[in-house]
Amino acid sequence: MLAQAATASHFPGNTLTGHSFAGRDRLGDLGRMPASFAPEQPHQVAFYEANQEIYAQGEEAKALYQVEYGVVRLYRLLADGRRQISAFHVAGEVFGFEADGRHHFFAEAVCGAGIRVFRQPAGEGTWRQTLSAALEALVRAQEHLLVIGRQNAAERVAAFLLDMRKRQGGERQIELPMSRTDIGDYLGLTIETVSRMLSKLKSSGIIRLTNARVVEVLDEAALEALCE
Amino acid sequence: MLAQAATASHFPGNTLTGHSFAGRDRLGDLGRMPASFAPEQPHQVAFYEANQEIYAQGEEAKALYQVEYGVVRLYRLLADGRRQISAFHVAGEVFGFEADGRHHFFAEAVCGAGIRVFRQPAGEGTWRQTLSAALEALVRAQEHLLVIGRQNAAERVAAFLLDMRKRQGGERQIELPMSRTDIGDYLGLTIETVSRMLSKLKSSGIIRLTNARVVEVLDEAALEALCE
DNA sequence: CGTGGGGTTGATGGAATTCAATTGCTGTGG
DNA sequence: CCACAGCAATTGAATTCCATCAACCCCACG
Structure with a gap:
């Protein structure tokens, strides 16, 4: 299920984009999070090609993900193919938490992306960190509701x-x-x-x-x- | 800031509604949460009349709230008055968590509602419980994005x-x-x-x-x- | 019985979608 | 280097769906 490092030479999309989020110079709104999420845990960084799936709706959720560089999209589909992207995630942001152990959304790399994967985030301080990230995502989603629901x-x-x-x-x-x-x-x-x-x-x-x-x-x- | 018990005789809206969610026979999707959120904490139950404000956008977030009975709406406004309700909350559901100590939304009672207020939820198991509730809210918000963004x-x-x-x-x-x-x-x-x-x-x-x-x-x- | 707020229904206009054609860009191969 | 293929993006025309404006209904309440 995990992505093997793809041919790094073939960087998808424009290379400009590939670089724009790299280098961890920007943590988005997650300034309160440590640079490395749950640093005491051993973890791996996986590279995903553009449009490569990170996880699928319905899959068992067994890890948390932090974007190192690149961009990720989370989305959901209707039966007839209509798609709603609920969020884009850029460097520093965490995604992949689920309420009931199953993913309710699809996650894909928008462009070539490095993703740090945290399996079984059972550390004690981790609850707090995960909560913080989840609350960020919640506020984002709710603010996005206003944009989609009421703006032209x-x-x-x-x-x-x-x-x-x-x-x-x-x-x-x-x-x-x-x-x-x-x-x-x-x-x-x-x-x-x-x-x-x-x-x-x-x-x-x-x-x-x-x-x-x-x-x-x-x-x-x-x-x-x-x-x- | 807290609501004083209003004249309970004047139950707003149809009384049917007032009763429909009472009795805690239904915990929504929060079945994993204990019936009483962080039960070891001392807490109070406040009664809010229909349309009474529970908290306002920009206010300091100093408590969590659990609906005992009745319904609550969370919403946000645009400058010209357009409103987007991001969620309704019914008996058993928890709301009011914020990422940065400030409320980003308004919360109001839709109809007469009893709200259990938890101040400084610092208990140890509480992080996990709060996370669980936040993840519920996140999934709800993201699923609602699909409805609003892509359905007629x-x-x-x-x-x-x-x-x-x-x-x-x-x-x-x-x-x-x-x-x-x-x-x-x-x-x-x-x-x-x-x-x-x-x-x-x-x-x-x-x-x-x-x-x-x-x-x-x-x-x-x-x-x-x-x-x- | 009158009043007022919430809800329904109708007519119309406008914003966004749909369908369609064209342009522009990127990478490939002659 | 240029030509071409293939895809993404733009632009135009026609259509559709929803918002807007307006009238009316229904009840609860004084």
Whole structure:
């Protein structure tokens, strides 16, 4: 089940993206977590290729995962194939905890990703750490509910860009490791709508599309105003 | 900040609703939690009237809350007043945990509700219990993301009815303690759309509307088929 | 009996989806 | 180096679904 280190030479997606989250310079909002989760535990780092499955819905949950570099998506499917990505996870973030020992979601690497795997996190301080990470994820999910449930397409895309920006350290230059399909499935929109909204932001002078996967924020205030 | 026991004679909403969740006959999905959360701790039960605030966004989080009876809504607001209810909580469920010591949401009683308040849950087994409850909430929120992000109005209402049914023990008769406005703000729809979808389910012979707040499921299979 | 809030129903407009065509990018092979 | 294939992204036109606006109904309550 664990990924064997793939051919590291063939780094999927644009290499820019592959590097953007590397180096653990950014722990996201998990500053309260130790740099290494449960450091007293022996653990392994696995490399996952772009689009490689980390775990599947229904599988037994027997480990916790921390992103070393790269990006991971968690998602769920409807019977007819409609997909909802509930979260993207970047370097430093922990995912994979489940309430009842079974995974309720799929986890896949968005781009080449290094994942630290913690089996049986039974250490004593670990409960507290896991709780902290779970609460982060909970707040994120609940805030995302507001975006999806009550904001229109333009606001969703703006919120997404600002979120990605914050998680990448607040630079003007934002890298989008994921495809438009991923963004759409995260925001509850179609790829066409995502594209249209990005074009609109661009023609409004709020952002610049260096290329399809790199966005530069020109008017931060306007972008934030969009999210109300 | 704590609610004083309100005039218990004036039970808000229909009294039916007030009773429906009482008696702790149903713990929702928290079966793994002890009947009394952290029982070794001294704690108090507060009564909240319908629509009474339990805590507000931005407030310091200094307690955990367990619903004894009644229903609670957690929600967040946009600047222009749009509201997203991220969760309803019924008897047995725990809410109020926050990642950084501040509440990120509002909590209000939907109808008259008894809430057990746990201050400083520092007990040792408590971490594990809290984690369990937080993970429940996380799975719920993420599953709700799928409903809101990828299902249409009819599917959302059907999913809502099935969820309420499950949480009330699976009876054919479902009570809806919350207003159409609450349901709409939970499902990311307007009250008109919620009403229309309920009418459609009714005219399709899938449900019966005993009255505005009581639904009887006539064709369970059809209802489940709607959620795909 | 009148009043008011919650709920339902109808008509209309608009935002996002769907379907379709085109462009742009990346990697491959001649 | 250029041509081409294949995929991702963009753009346009038509359609659909839901929100909006508005009228009305239903009851609980004074």
